[in-house]
Amino acid sequence: MRLLQISDTHNRHNELTYLPEADVVIHCGDFTEQGTEEETLDFLNWFIELPYKHKIFVTGNHDLCLWDAEGIEDLPENVHFLQDRGCDIEGMKFFGLAYNHSEELLPSGIDVLVTHEPPVMIHDESSGTHWGNAPLRNRVFEIKPKYHLFDHAHDGYGTDKQEGIVFSNGAILDDRYNIINKPHIFEITK
Numbered sequence: 287m288r289l290l291q292i293s294d295t296h297n298r299h300n301e302l303t304y305l306p307e308a309d310v311v312i313h314c315g316d317f318t319e320q321g322t323e324e325e326t327l328d329f330l331n332w333f334i335e336l337p338y339k340h341k342i343f344v345t346g347n348h349d350l351c352l353w354d355a356e357g358i359e360d361l362p363e364n365v366h367f368l369q370d371r372g373c374d375i376e377g378m379k380f381f382g383l384a385y386n387h388s389e390e391l392l393p394s395g396i397d398v399l400v401t402h403e404p405p406v407m408i409h410d411e412s413s414g415t416h417w418g419n420a421p422l423r424n425r426v427f428e429i430k431p432k433y434h435l436f437d438h439a440h441d442g443y444g445t446d447k448q449e450g451i452v453f454s455n456g457a458i459l460d461d462r463y464n465i466i467n468k469p470h471i472f473e474i475t476k
Contacts, residue, residue, distance in 0.1 A: 287309045287375070289398070289435075289471070290310065290311045290470070290471055291469055292312070292313050293436075293457055294346070294438070294456075294458055295316070295459065297319045297328070297329075299333070300332060308338055308471065309340065309376075310375060311341050312400055313333065313344075314346070314401065314436050315344050316346030316348045316349065317343065317348075317349060321348050322350075323351050326349065330361075333365065334362060340364050341364060342380055343382075344368050344384060345369065345385045345402065346402040356369060368381065368382020369382065370382070370387055370391050378474065379397045379398070381398075382399075383400070385401075389425035393429070394429045396431040397433065397474070398431060398432065398433045401436045402437060403422055403438050404417065404438055404442060405422050405426050405434065405453065406418030406420040408448070409453060410455075411442050412440050417438055418439070430449070433451070435470075436453075436456075439455060441460060443455050
C-alpha cells in the first residue's frame with residue numbers, strides 16, 4: 287500500500303498540482319488558516335475530488351470549526367475524518383488523534399498514527415522552538431505504531447526512524463508560508 291502524506295497547506299491546497307500517485311492520501315491538519323466553515327468546505331471539496339482510493343484527515347490548531355466535531359455528515363465512504371478514531375483500510379489499522387486531544391485515547395495495534403502535533407524532540411523544531419508534545423512521544427513509544435505521521439512545526443519537515451517507528455513531519459509550507467516541501471511517500475506492508 288502506498289501512502290501520500292501532506293499537511294500544513296493553510297488554504298493553499300489548490301496549488302498542489304504535482305501530487306504523486308498513491309492508494310491513500312493523508313492530510314495531518316492545518317488545511318485552513320482562520321478555521322472558518324468556508325475555508326473548511328473549500329478544502330473538503332478539493333480533498334474529496336482527489337483521485338485517491340482512500341483519503342484520511344485530522345484537525346490541526348488552525349482548523350477551529352472542526353475541533354469539537356465528532357464526525358462530518360455526508361462524507362463519501364472513502365474519506366475518513368479520524369477525530370479520535372480509527373479505520374481499517376485493506377488490513378492496515380489507521381488512527382487519528384485530533385489536535386490537542388489526550389494521547390491516552392491512542393489504542394495499541396495501530397499501523398499508522400496520524401496526528402497534527404509532533405512528538406517532542408522529533409522533527410518538532412520551527413522558528414527556534416520545539417513544538418512537540420512530550421506525553422504524546424511517550425505514548426507513541428509505548429504503543430509502537432509502524433508510522434507516526436504529523437506536522438505543525440513547519441520547519442521540522444523530514445523523516446526519521448527510531449525504535450522501529452517511522453516518524454514523519456510532512457509540512458508542505460515553511461514558516462513564511464512558502465510551498466517548499468514535497469509530499470512524503472511511503473510503501474507499507476502488513
